[in-house]
Amino acid sequence: MQPIIVDKIQKSFGNTRAVDDVSFVVNGGEIFGLLGPNGAGKTTAIRIILDIFKPDKGSVTILGGPMSEAKKNRIGYLPEERGLYQEMPLDRCLIYLAGLKGLSIAESKSRLTRYLDRFDLSPHRTKKVKELSKGMQQKAQLIATLIHEPDVIIIDEPFSALDPVNTQMVKDILAEERHKGKAVIMCTHQMHQVEELCDRLVLIDHGRAMLYGTLAEVRQMYATQDILINATAPLPQKIKGVDHVEEINTHTKLVLIPGFSAQSVLNELVNKRVPIEHFEIAVPSLDEIFIRVVTEGVEKV
Amino acid sequence: MTKTWRVFWQEYKHHVIRKRFFLIALSIPLMLLVVMAIAILGVFMTQDKRPVGIIDQAGYLKIQQLPVREEYSPEPALILSYYQNEEAAADALKRREIQAYYLLPLDFIETSKGKLVYIKTWNTNMGYQFDRLLRMNMVESMPADIAYRLMEGDEFTITNLDQSREMSEKAWGNLVVPIAAGLLIMVIIITAGGYLLQALVEEKENRTIEIIVTSVSPNQLMIGKILGDIAVGLTQLIIWSGFLIIGYLLARGSVDWIAQIRLSKEYLILLTLVVIPTFITIAALMAAIGSITTEMREAQQISGYFTLPLMAPYWFSYVLMTSPNGPLAVLLSFFPLTAPVTLIMRSGFTQIPPWQLVINIIELFLLAGLSLWLAGKAFRAGMLNYGKRLSLKEVFAKGKAVG
Numbered sequence: 074m075q076p077i078i079v080d081k082i083q084k085s086f087g088n089t090r091a092v093d094d095v096s097f098v099v100n101g102g103e104i105f106g107l108l109g110p111n112g113a114g115k116t117t118a119i120r121i122i123l124d125i126f127k128p129d130k131g132s133v134t135i136l137g138g139p140m141s142e143a144k145k146n147r148i149g150y151l152p153e154e155r156g157l158y159q160e161m162p163l164d165r166c167l168i169y170l171a172g173l174k175g176l177s178i179a180e181s182k183s184r185l186t187r188y189l190d191r192f193d194l195s196p197h198r199t200k201k202v203k204e205l206s207k208g209m210q211q212k213a214q215l216i217a218t219l220i221h222e223p224d225v226i227i228i229d230e231p232f233s234a235l236d237p238v239n240t241q242m243v244k245d246i247l248a249e250e251r252h253k254g255k256a257v258i259m260c261t262h263q264m265h266q267v268e269e270l271c272d273r274l275v276l277i278d279h280g281r282a283m284l285y286g287t288l289a290e291v292r293q294m295y296a297t298q299d300i301l302i303n304a305t306a307p308l309p310q311k312i313k314g315v316d317h318v319e320e321i322n323t324h325t326k327l328v329l330i331p332g333f334s335a336q337s338v339l340n341e342l343v344n345k346r347v348p349i350e351h352f353e354i355a356v357p358s359l360d361e362i363f364i365r366v367v368t369e370g371v372e373k374v
Numbered sequence: 375m376t377k378t379w380r381v382f383w384q385e386y387k388h389h390v391i392r393k394r395f396f397l398i399a400l401s402i403p404l405m406l407l408v409v410m411a412i413a414i415l416g417v418f419m420t421q422d423k424r425p426v427g428i429i430d431q432a433g434y435l436k437i438q439q440l441p442v443r444e445e446y447s448p449e450p451a452l453i454l455s456y457y458q459n460e461e462a463a464a465d466a467l468k469r470r471e472i473q474a475y476y477l478l479p480l481d482f483i484e485t486s487k488g489k490l491v492y493i494k495t496w497n498t499n500m501g502y503q504f505d506r507l508l509r510m511n512m513v514e515s516m517p518a519d520i521a522y523r524l525m526e527g528d529e530f531t532i533t534n535l536d537q538s539r540e541m542s543e544k545a546w547g548n549l550v551v552p553i554a555a556g557l558l559i560m561v562i563i564i565t566a567g568g569y570l571l572q573a574l575v576e577e578k579e580n581r582t583i584e585i586i587v588t589s590v591s592p593n594q595l596m597i598g599k600i601l602g603d604i605a606v607g608l609t610q611l612i613i614w615s616g617f618l619i620i621g622y623l624l625a626r627g628s629v630d631w632i633a634q635i636r637l638s639k640e641y642l643i644l645l646t647l648v649v650i651p652t653f654i655t656i657a658a659l660m661a662a663i664g665s666i667t668t669e670m671r672e673a674q675q676i677s678g679y680f681t682l683p684l685m686a687p688y689w690f691s692y693v694l695m696t697s698p699n700g701p702l703a704v705l706l707s708f709f710p711l712t713a714p715v716t717l718i719m720r721s722g723f724t725q726i727p728p729w730q731l732v733i734n735i736i737e738l739f740l741l742a743g744l745s746l747w748l749a750g751k752a753f754r755a756g757m758l759n760y761g762k763r764l765s766l767k768e769v770f771a772k773g774k775a776v777g
Contacts, residue, residue: 123588125584125587125757142590142591142594145588145589145590146589148588150584150585150588152581152584152585154584155581156577156580156581156582156583156584156585157580157582158388158580158582159580161388169380169384170585170589172377172380173377173380173381173586173589173590174589175376175377217585
């Protein structure tokens with residue numbers, strides 16, 4: 074069973090179409106990236122999945138059917154704009170939120186102790202939330218998202234306000250959740266985090282899904298005929314199949330003539346006895362793909 | 375049910391189990407006590423307590439001092455100093471040993487004419503007490519029952535035609551009850567509603583609401599919050615009523631008008647029937663406002679539109695007291711937001727026709743139901759838009775579009 078199936082959802086506010094015919098599926102045991110620039114429609118899509126909004130058209134199947142009150146206990150949500158009771162002691166706040174997810178007080182307390190230890194928040198458990206640093210509040214919010222051990226985890230910008238040590242800890246936790254078979258949707262602008270963590274992704278812009286697939290598939294869609302090399306001797310003036318050469322930091326980029334393959338260029342370089350230390354097909358980074366999709370606006374779904 | 379209960383308990387704890395609540399709950403009765411104590415002390419300190427001189431040339435005063443008062447009064451009791459002649463009394467007055475002196479001349483019994491002498495000012499209350507002493511002496515030789523009647527006067531009981539309601543002329547404390555009860559209950563309802571409003575706006579401001587709605591249904595949230603709000607109000611009502619009951623028990627032995635206060639069973643039932651729907655209405659309306667507004671100040675301004683009419687009947691207190699079944703009183707009873715205070719006051723002053731009571735109370739319960747429905751709509755619509763205030767039209771339009 075696929076935990077989340079989003080099927081052609083559409084939602085408008087007044088004359089603005091926030092989400093337009095978006096479809097995707099999230100599998101158990103994967104981290105799914107929901108990407109897009111600010112105002113692209115990501116938050117609206119998440120709110121439709123969470124049944125905060127009803128779609129104008131289309132449907133969402135979550136954990137095998139429409140959203141129900143019982144299913145809310147199986148979903149963990151970390152919204153982009155964090156929300157905790159500022160005047161409340163940390164432990165009381167988290168026990169209350171865990172209680173709303175169906176955990177008993179005793180179970181909430183027991184799990185909370187474990188999570189507070191893991192997130193290094195035990196010494197702060199009786200402090201008021203407002204007395205905690207931004208990073209600590211972020212970790213507390215993550216505890217609220219995970220404490221009831223949900224089957225579906227939806228997290229919006231999980232790494233904001235975290236230092237490198239805590240960022241790594243959260244990455245480890247997300248990887249653990251994936252390993253346990255949970256479906257994780259992660260919204261973020263940090264493309265290197267997506268490249269590191271996500272198995273598949275959808276990129277939304279102006280409410281429409283522009284890219285959808287595995288990381289490799291998406292990269293393949295935007296792959297070029299370019300080669301990155303490092304040579305210890307100067308390159309020949311003319312290389313068969315190479316249109317022109319660009320110097321990029323430590324690498325040299327060879328832009329190929331259409332119809333020529335990277336393999337034929339490699340053969341040419343070897344034949345000409347060019348000493349090569351590094352040879353790589355130039356695959357575009359997710360950052361580059363993101364910028365190209367958003368600026369060019371070409372759908373590849 | 376568990377989640378509703380948790381929302382309820384959280385709402386209750388958030389407002390009640392904190393210093394601020396108890397400070398407010400205790401400060402008002404304590405402040406009243408302090409104000410009363412200062413007033414009594416003020417009267418006591420500023421009243422002239424010195425004796426009053428008396429030259430009884432007529433030998434009229436067989437009873438020479440008033441009996442010790444059983445009822446508490448901040449006014450000092452009259453103490454008479456007897457003098458043989460006016461010169462001695464005048465000397466004592468000049469030496470400020472006494473504040474004034476009375477002269478009852480030889481022909482006082484025949485003429486009833488005496489003389490009072492003081493310098494610039496004196497405590498006029500002593501005059502009322504001296505007058506009572508004179509009357510006591512006048513009836514002193516009469517049979518005890520006749521003397522009592524002459525001293526205490528008559529008492530008429532005001533009653534309605536079917537004798538179902540009656541009130542003593544002297545039990546004017548019963549007039550205070552409906553005015554005070556209405557005020558007390560409305561202050562509590564509005565204060566508790568204010569807590570709910572504050573909690574909802576805070577949850578929207580700090581974005582906790584987005585987590586909450588992905589955990590509980592809008593109905594569970596609204597019911598939990600409204601019940602929590604009512605429980606907060608009831609706690610405050612119990613604390614304040616406790617103070618009033620203690621005050622009543624302490625004062626009834628010594629203050630006559632307090633001892634005369636009676637609360638009938640019918641009045642208490644009516645209070646309950648009015649207070650329950652009003653509590654729900656105000657809590658639900660506060661929840662609705664909290665759902666569609668974005669800032670506390672804005673929310674408070676809007677809430678004024680219905681808290682003002684709630685208290686408006688107090689502007690017409692005189693009309694309600696003098697004409698409790700008049701057209702204005704009936705009109706205010708039929709308008710649901712002015713009905714609660716109007717009914718509480720009218721039923722203290724008169725017997726409201728039963729058909730009116732039935733319609734008014736049905737109206738109040740209908741308004742409570744309507745307010746709950748509106749709160750649900752407003753909450754759903756409010757969830758659509760953070761940071762944007764919604765109009766009533768949008769509430770109805772967007773309420774349909776949200777889960």
